[in-house]
Amino acid sequence: MQIRRLGTLTGSVLLFGGPYSNLPALEAMHAVAHQYDHALCTGDVVAYGAQPRECVAIIRDWGLNTVAGNCERQLAEGRSNCGCGFDPGSQCDVASNAWFSYASDQIEPRDRAWMAQLPDIITFTHAGRHVAVLHGGVRANNQFIWPTQANDRRAAIAELRAMVGPVDMVIAGHCGVGFIKREDDAVWLNAGVIGMPQNDGDVRTVYATLTDEGVPNLHRLSYDHIKAARSMVHAGLTQGYQTGLTTGWWPSEDILPLVLRRASSPRERVMIEYQSL
Template identity: 45%
Template structure:
């Protein structure tokens, strides 16, 4: 897909209907149609409304990457394939929300999930960006801002593109490694462990000599989303997280990200310059 105007990227609706509806309304307010949006996957996860969220995404026609949740739900697997270590808090909580989603989704939803691409290539601002869910080589690989530059360089090189847009880890960040880009838009279905109930998406805009990347906060009716989780009998940990902005477990986080718990995110825009095109 090729675009020459502002492009909206979001990840992880996570069965959070209120957040997805707010994102769709924000896209309309910004004048960005679904054809200029992309979702990095995990449409279904922690939240109360897997069916409604899947229906919204199917109806909106937003290009969507297959996440590990879609992969495993489509295959009829008995776990989410998230990559959580066995017996950790994340793993134990996942058993509950995954069973909830698995119980409610129908064959039509699973067929849609099975047909989602594992990778798309976005051409924007003179560059080719591979859009994936986790890592370029593994759908459920967690990559974080604190990872070594070489990790990102290897992943980007594996795509044959100038950069990568990814999801999965739930935290928005941008890394420029040499001339290459790795960008994670975060998730709209769960706060970014920053102590606020806000969620995050990104705008990518071609500018003279490069690409401007903005991380944008999104406020929504998180109280109703949390209430829906409780009414559905889901575990309290993630329902509380929607209200407090703090994750119930830091199992997956490297030390720097753990230490940043409850800290406001750096939302300064990044301009990814294209060599030879600066003016």
């Protein structure tokens, strides 16, 4: 377990996850990052999209503090799949095998070396809060912690406190859905992902910020999603995620809790995903 402690950060903070090899989305995020005093990434720089090597280069050259996603860990270790634990033969499994082998072919040894040195957890203090950044869960970075799973959040907060000391706020990623929840005396902020819409019919993706005073907010990111989808088709990545970029809906909902699926009422989805403090 690698822990990177940043000390105290002052000013505004940009938080985003899941560039997912989506270069137009990452370029759009990079273009507005100068508006913030600090920026951090919750991992999965590489995934579904057509330009994994270019995305790694941007994040690496930026010198951005990034926790390792399961995709970075799997690629660094030379594994043959993304490590999400999809059921064998499921649509997610078939699609992930395609993009993972494409990404693994595209990246270079120095990219894997960069991935290998990424921390599992980043800590900092901001506006009087002790903040911990991680990808999925504490013990397993491929754990999906959905907006509906308060018990998993409470357990993870307790584990983090035992591991790194006081924690008042957790910044998470991995599940692909941005949300803010309060768990007793702590705040759980999933910063969402910028490389794929969050299955609500909006093609814009999601990132998060902390104001100077520590107030968390979620935002939508507009970018050239048509260009990103075309790049996937050109690269032969046509297993379904390319349509997710242009429709705002995931090609498979197998891993989603029922209430977050397309058939749920919009009101329920919005209430859960965007419940504010």
